[in-house]
Amino acid sequence: MDKLIKTIASSGSFRAYILDSTQTVRTAQEKHQTLSSSTVALGRALIANQILTANQKGDAKVTLKIIGNSSFGHIISVADTAGHVKGYIQNPGVDIKKTATGEVLVGPFMGQGQFVSIVDYGTGHPYTSTTPLVSGEIGEDFAYFLTESEQTPSAVGLNVLLDENDKVEVAGGFMLQVLPDAKEEEIARFEKRIQEMPALSSLLESDNHTQALIDAIYGNEPYKILAEEELSFACDCSKERFQSALASLAKEELQAMKDEDHGAQITCQFCGKTYNFDEKDLEEIIDDQA
Numbered sequence: 001m002d003k004l005i006k007t008i009a010s011s012g013s014f015r016a017y018i019l020d021s022t023q024t025v026r027t028a029q030e031k032h033q034t035l036s037s038s039t040v041a042l043g044r045a046l047i048a049n050q051i052l053t054a055n056q057k058g059d060a061k062v063t064l065k066i067i068g069n070s071s072f073g074h075i076i077s078v079a080d081t082a083g084h085v086k087g088y089i090q091n092p093g094v095d096i097k098k099t100a101t102g103e104v105l106v107g108p109f110m111g112q113g114q115f116v117s118i119v120d121y122g123t124g125h126p127y128t129s130t131t132p133l134v135s136g137e138i139g140e141d142f143a144y145f146l147t148e149s150e151q152t153p154s155a156v157g158l159n160v161l162l163d164e165n166d167k168v169e170v171a172g173g174f175m176l177q178v179l180p181d182a183k184e185e186e187i188a189r190f191e192k193r194i195q196e197m198p199a200l201s202s203l204l205e206s207d208n209h210t211q212a213l214i215d216a217i218y219g220n221e222p223y224k225i226l227a228e229e230e231l232s233f234a235c236d237c238s239k240e241r242f243q244s245a246l247a248s249l250a251k252e253e254l255q256a257m258k259d260e261d262h263g264a265q266i267t268c269q270f271c272g273k274t275y276n277f278d279e280k281d282l283e284e285i286i287d288d289q290a
Contacts, residue, residue, distance in 0.1 A: 002231035004054055004083070005210055010222035013182035014190055017054055017175045018213045019231065021047045024085060025160050025171035027233035031272045032088055035095035036104045036166045038072065042089040043160035044106070044138035045075040047173045049087070050231055051142075051156075052117060053079040063118040068136060070111025078270070084234040086270040095166075104162065110136030115145045139173070146177070153178045157200040157213075170204045174213050193219050235271035242266045242275050247285050254289075258282040 005018045025043035028034070034042055049064040056062065059081060066075040073090025096105045113133045120126040129149040133141045139158040146154035158173035176194065178187060197203075197216045206212035214223070246254065246264065257264045264277040277285075 003210070004050060004229045004231050005214070006054070006226040006229070007214060007218075007223050008179075008226055009186075009218065010224060011181075011186065013179055013186045015177050015179060015226075016214070016217050016223075017051055018210050018217075019047055019050060019172050019174065020210050021050060021171045021173070021231060022168065024050070024231055024233045026168040028087060029168050031233075032092045034089065034092040036162055037094040037096050037106055037109055038089050038092045039162065039166070039168065040104050040160045041072055041094075041106050041110065041138060042075055042087060042092075043168065043171050044158040044173075045077050045089075046079075046085050046087050046233070047158045047160075047171065048138060048142045048156075049077040049079040050083075050085055051173070051175045053081055053085070054229070055150075056081055056119060058121065060122075061120045063120070065116040065118070066110065066113070066133070066138065066141070067116060068110040068113040068133065070136070071109040072111075076269075083229055083231045084236075085231070086233060086235040088269050106138065107136035110138070112136075115141045117145065117149070146175070155194045157197075159200045159204060161201055161204055170209065172204055172209060172213070173200070174217060176217055189219075189221070190217075193217065235268060235273070237268040237271060237273060237275075239275045242268075243277070243281070243285065246277065246282070247288065251286060251289055254282055254286050258286070 002021050002023045008015045024046055028042055029039045045066050053062045061080050064077045071091055071094050075089045077087030079085040094109050114130050115133055116130045118126050118128045131145045131148050134144045139156050143154050143156040146152055155176040160171040161169045163169040203209055203212045258279050262279055267274045
């Protein structure tokens with residue numbers, strides 16, 4: 001099971017979230033049949049939303065939209081404070097690597113655009129924040145969003161490593177944030193450690209990569225683990241939900257589906273599950289509108 005570990009420096013000056021999101025991203029890859037670049041981009045977006053949602057209090061849902069103007073199109077994700085996340089990428093078929101190193105390329109195929117967060121506490125007044133994409137690599141875009149939009153200086157690392165068959169081997173990341181009581185010398189120490197940190201990919205390759213991340217972030221500084229929470233890819237779609245969507249259509253459209261197509265087939269964008277509505281189902285929906 002994937003997990004999120006919430007930690008805080010014993011001094012109370014910094015907090016860090018460390019994530020193992022391997023199964024989450026693996027499930028997303030399986031459901032959407034993404035190729036290498038699309039897998040890494042979607043995976044980073046899902047991890048970013050897991051972090052964003054972990055920052056919320058109470059019962060909230062966070063919709064993350066990474067809106068690019070290049071090959072990927074848009075990446076859309078929805079997460080809740082119970083640790084569930086779902087998401088999709090408009091173009092799952094981007095598969096570009098550097099010839100010399102085999103490194104999967106992401107940034108150029110996200111292009112320019114916006115990083116949009118919509119937080120919904122169920123009050124009917126969602127809160128939207130938007131910042132421009134600064135690199136398209138998603139981790140840097142997320143750090144910029146946290147610093148600019150939430151006014152909290154943050155360091156972020158997100159990555160997805162693939163095996164020789166381009167299947168998800170490991171996925172995870174971290175977020176480190178400065179808290180209001182941080183002293184200048186503490187900030188300088190943490191900044192130095194982050195700058196000198198081994199590459200995130202090498203930390204993720206460690207046997208216990210969550211502990212390796214914690215050690216890299218805190219060094220010899222004392223810290224406390226505040227909570228450990230489960231994370232998963234989970235979609236809340238249902239036939240009932242899509243039936244309600246069909247019921248919102250005009251009677252003429254439903255009648256045409258029944259008479260011409262002899263039914264309707266709807267596929268959930270977030271998880272790829274398909275729901276079938278036969279003529280009888282459509283007739284019932286039409287009758288309910290009468």
